[in-house]
Structure formats: structure tokens, C-alpha cells
Amino acid sequence: MLSLQTIRDHPEIVVQGAANKGEKIDIKGILALDGKVRKIIKDVEDLKAKRNRSSEEISKLKRGGMDVSELISEMQNVANQIKKLDGDLAAKREELHEKLMWIPNIPHQSVPLGDDESANEHIRSWREKPKFDFEPLPHLEITTKLDLLDMERGAVISGSGFPLYTGQGAILERALINFMLDHHLKRGYREVRTPFITLRQAAEATGQLPKLEDDMYSIEQDDLFLIPTAEVPVTNIHRDEILAEEDLPIPYVAYSPCFRREAGSYGRETRGLLRVHQFNKVELVKFVKPE
Known part of the structure; x- marks a missing residue:
């Protein structure tokens, strides 16, 4: 704010x-x-x-x-x-x-103006886009054929947009989470395991609320919210604290499931693992000096 x-x-x-x-x-x-x-x-x-x-x-x-x-x-x-x-x-x-x-942060003067992603500027690319001598399959077809992912049974459990990882798919998901955590632990980050539900004040502190309230899953009885990213609880670890400059930087790494209603995104890239309502993510948050 x-x-x-x-x-x-x-x-x-x-x-x-x-x-x-x-x-x-x-x-x-x-x-x-x-x-x-x-x-x-x-x-x-x-x-x-x-x-x-x-x-x-x-x-x-x-x-x-x-x-x-x-x-x-x-x-x-x-x-x-x-x-x-x-x-x-x-x-x-x-x-x-x-x-x-409701007042948004002021964008940096280098940010291009535009109504949608068509105004984005291509700054750089990493590697060349691979070329195949066959027609590549969409990821949903591959994961379904290999019994890595079952979106239909996930929908039976929780509704559309909630993936069910199965067999080697579940093992691969867990391995990737551990790999990313270990990777950043070796680089000096401190691992934390936060609550996956936060207070309204926590989501306000990171800017999700009030604007994105319709995109968040809420527990109305207690005015609590399922986190859309671990950034919310991790950033709030030091909310209302004054950190000593000599203690900076303070680097955190955290795994969490993320929950997003994706209200208003109906019909936009919704097949497979794109725009799902629950996904896993390893988040990095570092408290640093302004410069």
C-alpha cells in the first residue's frame, strides 16, 4: 500500500x-x-x-x-x-x-503500457525452441497415457481444476518439490513450512486483498483464506517487525500447495495443468536492503 x-x-x-x-x-x-x-x-x-x-x-x-x-x-x-x-x-x-x-503500486517507468499481453516486449530468450520430427502431444494426453495424472477422478473428488497425481506422477511431483527445496538450501536459503491458511490482514499485507478476493478460497466463518502462494505467509513472517539492517538479507524457501479460484478465467487455457485451482509450488522470499 x-x-x-x-x-x-x-x-x-x-x-x-x-x-x-x-x-x-x-x-x-x-x-x-x-x-x-x-x-x-x-x-x-x-x-x-x-x-x-x-x-x-x-x-x-x-x-x-x-x-x-x-x-x-x-x-x-x-x-x-x-x-x-x-x-x-x-x-x-x-x-x-x-x-x-485499492490504489495500485506505481509501475516502473520501464514497463511498457498496454491493455493485454500483446503489448509485452520480448527482452531475451533462453535456448532455441526444440523442433521435432513428429507431432508432439499436449501434456494432458501424455500424462494420461502414462498414468501420471487423472483429471477426471480429481474432478470426482473436488470438481474441475483439481488434479489427481497417480503412480509415477505423484512420485515425480514429490521429487521435484524436494529437488527445488534442496537446491535452494545449498544456496543459503532457510526452509520454512508455513500454515496454508492466513488471516485477512496477511493477504492485505501482500496485496492480494481486497482486489483479488474473488480469486481466493475463503473460510467465511473465521474470515480466513487458503493461500494462493506461499509468498503470502512467508512475507508475513516479519509483519509488524522492525528488522535490523545487519541481519539482512534473510532468505526463505518454502513449499506449499496453492489454491486459486481463477474467477473470470473460464475458457482460457483450462485444459490439463494450466489454470488449475490447486497446485504445488516452491517459493523464494528474501528480505533485503532497498538497494
Whole structure:
């Protein structure tokens, strides 16, 4: 989430950055709401300062045997005003937070603009695309013939988009997971095994929520979410912590199943293992200095 200071100082850059991502934001409304929040904070602070001054005055008058009933009544009114303003402040802050959560990060100036993948620029390729002297089969046909994958029985268990790995397919999947974990452990990463269900705050911290809520599996009763990637829990390992610079970098590697509803992707490359609702992944997350 962008800081309020960035939005205050560079509103035009924030608006343009959102537009470059195809998003519209009400920057004037956000700044106006921010102004209301800051005004309420000032009003509360002024009233609290007045209350403190009056408390001292009441104490002095009491010691002098003076009648302070009028001042006490006035301070009760001040206390009621503070209570009301505190409620208003909490509501306005929540409203502002909700609006800020929908502002996208500003894309780097090197990122090409476009409505879809057709605007992507080809930067480089690795190796040449292999050529065969036969017609290659789609991966779904190969895995089905070799009894590595059974999408039909997976659908019987959980519905479409949930693969059932069988025999050597299950063994290969497990071997690949272990291979990738071991590969990165040798390169200094620390393995963690995280929960596969997270709090709403965790998914907000990594930017999945609120925008991608329709693409996530949720447990409404407890307001919890199945993770779409291990990035969510791993990134949140140090949420609300201040890390010492000398402790950086902190590299983590984690395996997890990933769960994605893929809402809105109906009909797009849905055969086989493309755009499934559950898949396995080994994730890398490294906490580093800004540079």
C-alpha cells in the first residue's frame, strides 16, 4: 500500500500510475478524506489539551475552597466531545484505509503500457525452441497415457481444476518439490513450512486483498483464506517487525500447495495443468536492503 505521504506529495504521479494499470482512483476524494482525518485529530488534541489545563485549574480552585461545579460540567461536555470525535475518527480512518487499499503500486517507468499481453516486449530468450520430427502431444494426453495424472477422478473428488497425481506422477511431483527445496538450501536459503491458511490482514499485507478476493478460497466463518502462494505467509513472517539492517538479507524457501479460484478465467487455457485451482509450488522470499 502506498504511503499517505507519497499520495499527498505526488498525487499526479499516483493517478498516472493507476491509469497505466487501467485503474481509476478518486485522488481528490482521498485527499479530502485525509484532510478530514487530520482535522479531527487536531480537534481531539486541542480538546485534550483544554481538558488537561482545566484539570489543573480545577485542582487549584478546589484547594482554595472555590466552587468548581461549573468547570466540572464544562469538562464533562469536553469529554463527550472527545468521545464523539474518537468515534468519528475511527470511522474516517477505516474509510480512508479501504480507499488506500485499492490504489495500485506505481509501475516502473520501464514497463511498457498496454491493455493485454500483446503489448509485452520480448527482452531475451533462453535456448532455441526444440523442433521435432513428429507431432508432439499436449501434456494432458501424455500424462494420461502414462498414468501420471487423472483429471477426471480429481474432478470426482473436488470438481474441475483439481488434479489427481497417480503412480509415477505423484512420485515425480514429490521429487521435484524436494529437488527445488534442496537446491535452494545449498544456496543459503532457510526452509520454512508455513500454515496454508492466513488471516485477512496477511493477504492485505501482500496485496492480494481486497482486489483479488474473488480469486481466493475463503473460510467465511473465521474470515480466513487458503493461500494462493506461499509468498503470502512467508512475507508475513516479519509483519509488524522492525528488522535490523545487519541481519539482512534473510532468505526463505518454502513449499506449499496453492489454491486459486481463477474467477473470470473460464475458457482460457483450462485444459490439463494450466489454470488449475490447486497446485504445488516452491517459493523464494528474501528480505533485503532497498538497494
